[in-house]
Structure formats: C-alpha cells, structure tokens
Amino acid sequence: MIRPATVHDVQRISEIINNHAELGRMLFKSYAQLYEDLRDFAVEEKDGRIVGCCALAIVWADLAEVRSLAVDDAHRGQGIGRRLTEWAVEEARRLQIRRIMSLTYEQAFFEKLGFEVVNKDTLPLKVWSDCVRCPKRDGCDEIAMVRTLSDVPMIVMPTAPPTPKGVSIPVLDLTEE
DSSP, X not given: OEEEOOGGGHHHHHHHHHHHHHTTSSOOOOHHHXXXXXXXXXXXXXXXXXXXXXXXXXXXXXXXXXXXXXXXXXXXXXSHHHHHHHHHHHHHHHHTOOEEEEEESOHHHHHHTTOEEOOGGGOHHHHHHTGGGOTTTTSOOOEEEEEEOTTSOXXXXXXXXXXXXXXXXXXXXXXXX
C-alpha cells in the first residue's frame, strides 16, 4: 500500500535511503533533509513495515523530479519501485506538471516507465538549484532522464517584468573599523 509519509516514517526512510547511499547508489539524506522534504514523500508499506520510498520534488512550473526512490533490498524485484514511480507520475499529473526528471544509475528501469535519456544541460534549473550544492557536482556520473506527460497541457510562463531603472541592490560596507 502506498501512502503519504509521516514524521513517524523518517527513521525507516533514512535507513532505506542511506543503505543505498552506502553502496554509492544515491546520495545520503540527513534527518533534517527528510523532515524538511517530508511532504514530497510517499512510502510503500507491507505488513506494517515500510519497504520503499519515493519523493516528487517540484523544480519549476514545468518540471518535477523523482527523488530518493529506494526499496529495501529484501523486497527488490516485487514492483515496489515501479509503483512508487507511478505514484510520482500521478502526483505530477495532479499538480499539472508536464515533465518529470530523474538523475539515476538505473537507466533500464526508468526507460520501462517511459523516461528518456537527456543531456543534463537541458535541465538548467535543476543544475542551478540542486547540483551546485551536490558533492558529486564536479564528477557527476548519474544519467539524466525525462518523461513528458503529453496529457498535461504546457504551461505558458509569463515573462518577468524588468527591474525598474534606478533601483539599487543594497551592498554591505566591508570597510574595516
């Protein structure tokens, strides 16, 4: 059964994600990160125990990311990862987000779910927002993949109004006293 994650799930989510991180399959997540992003997470529960997790993080109006998709090793191969990814796709559809991305080592898995390999350069908002803080930023070997939900209408983004002339940005005075 897939359900939204709660604060009571954070310890088990951490165990599952960080077990994979120890094997180099994904990045570690601290409790602080998990609590902060908890509303993005769903978990799969089997016999009262969490056996998998996944998050859908909104990157921009037209892009969301499947993140922290992890299944307990004892439950791999049972379709849990597929179901969690499908939850993320349906959540993106509910939110009317047309494109879903993943940075992954599991290319074949995501291809079966309709994702296609793309160049990371086609995801500048992701790179600007998250990758700049990632410890792998200078040597990232993950594969960027995107799925487009053709049944979700494209969003027309308004252009940002220009900054009014004469507006200055305050700068701290760095003179020593």
